[in-house]
Amino acid sequence: MDLGDEREAMPGAAAQVRAERIQGMLATDHHGRLKSPRLRVLRERYDQLAEYESSNGSKLTTLRRLVLFGALAIHVHMIRRCQEVIADGPMPPLLLDLFDGRRRSLREASAASLQGGFRAIEQLVLHRIHEHLQEVTGGKAKEFIASLPEGPEADAIRAEYQAQVAGSKPINALTEAYWKVGYSGVGPEGVRGLPWNSLLALGRRSGYLLPYDNRGRGGKEHKRYGANAEFAEVLVAATVSPGEPVDFDDFLDVLKSSFGIVLGRTVDFEAIRNNDLRVGAPVRRSVSVIESDLRANLIGFRDLINEIGFAKSYADGRTVVTTDEAAA
Structure with missing residues (x-):
């Protein structure tokens, strides 16, 4: 009979470790505001959307839009987190393609901005792995790799380490080994895969990640950013306050500062070509796109x-x- 008694639920060891890891990311100041600049902005936009939905949404439609915005917020945060953690981390834009992939230069530039986001995530994960291994090994990667126990996973790490160590520092080779083996060879097949696979799935289902072109080429991973009517409505509702209309150019400024979204203004040409929103940032991969x-x-x-x-x-x-439709 005591099975129904109230008892304190304790999270498992894995859940506790995850909770400790995100404490710093979700930390707040003495006013209760999130310290992370990106999370703070995304929270403000979410609250703005909630204000719009309170007077304009229906139950099902509101739920759809809130979920869509949540998927976008996760996408933006994962991409921008690198720049918050690493001083010279990239800030790739999100170039929306409004032509369904029919214009090649636009399609390729949009796809390049998405790939830039994936590289930012990779850079962040590698940075975290490197920090952890530096602490665990004390910088003695060779001794650490030799001390690994026998087993298929450790063997895979050793093999990848040997493939990477030529022409690279041992600690960097060890970092690459853990990155590649960790995401491709550890755990059940259903949960393997690179960290941006979840972003691809969320984006496809939410409608802002579309096939590389309108013929469906590119497979599951080669996508570009796009926008349909529902996504555009969410962007407006999350950035424009009721009763406070804004000029189109100011609206685009808010999209850029809040989400990194760009559409093709002259002022954004350099950021699109450099695939980086930081002014004066070193050009790592130039993107060719037709201005027209x-x-x-x-x-x-x-x-x-x-x-x-x-x-x-x-x-x-x-x-x-x-957002005041009658006024528009």
Whole structure:
């Protein structure tokens, strides 16, 4: 009979370790605000969306939009976390392609911005693995690799270490070995895979990660950023306060500062080509894109916002974005 008694639930050892790891990331200041600049902005945008939904949403539609925004927030946070942790970490943009992959230069630039995000995640994970191994081994990677017990996983790490160590520092080779073996050869097959696989799945289901081109080429992993009506509505609702319409250019500034989203303004050409939002950052991989395609993409996004009823364009060329549909 005592099976139904209330008792304190204790998390398992693995859950406790995970909880300790994220304490620093979710730390708050004395005002109760998140210390992480990116998480703080994403939380503000989430609250803004909730305010919009409280007066405009229905139950099912609200749930869909909140889940969609949650998927986007995870995506943005994972990509931007590298820049918060590593001083010279990259800040790749999210270039939305409004032409369904029909314009090659735009399609490739959008796909390149997504790949830049994946590289940022890889750089962050490698940094964390390197820090941990440096602490565990005391910098003595050779002795550490020799002390590993016999077994298929340790054998795989040793083999990968030997493949990486030529022309590389031992600790860096050990880091690469753990990165590659850890994500490809450890655990049940159903949970293996690189950390951005979850982002791909979330993005595909949420609608902002689309096939590389409109013929479906590229497989599951080669994607580009896109936008449909529902995604555009979420972006407006999360950034524009009710009763406070904003100019289209100011709206784009908020999208860029909040999520890293760019569409093709002249001011963003350099960031798109450098695949990095940091001004003056060293160019690691230059992206080639036709400027006329970027301008057309910008107009396409403006037209999409107009079509869904959240903006109005005037004869003087000005476009105003608002969540007050009647005012638009």
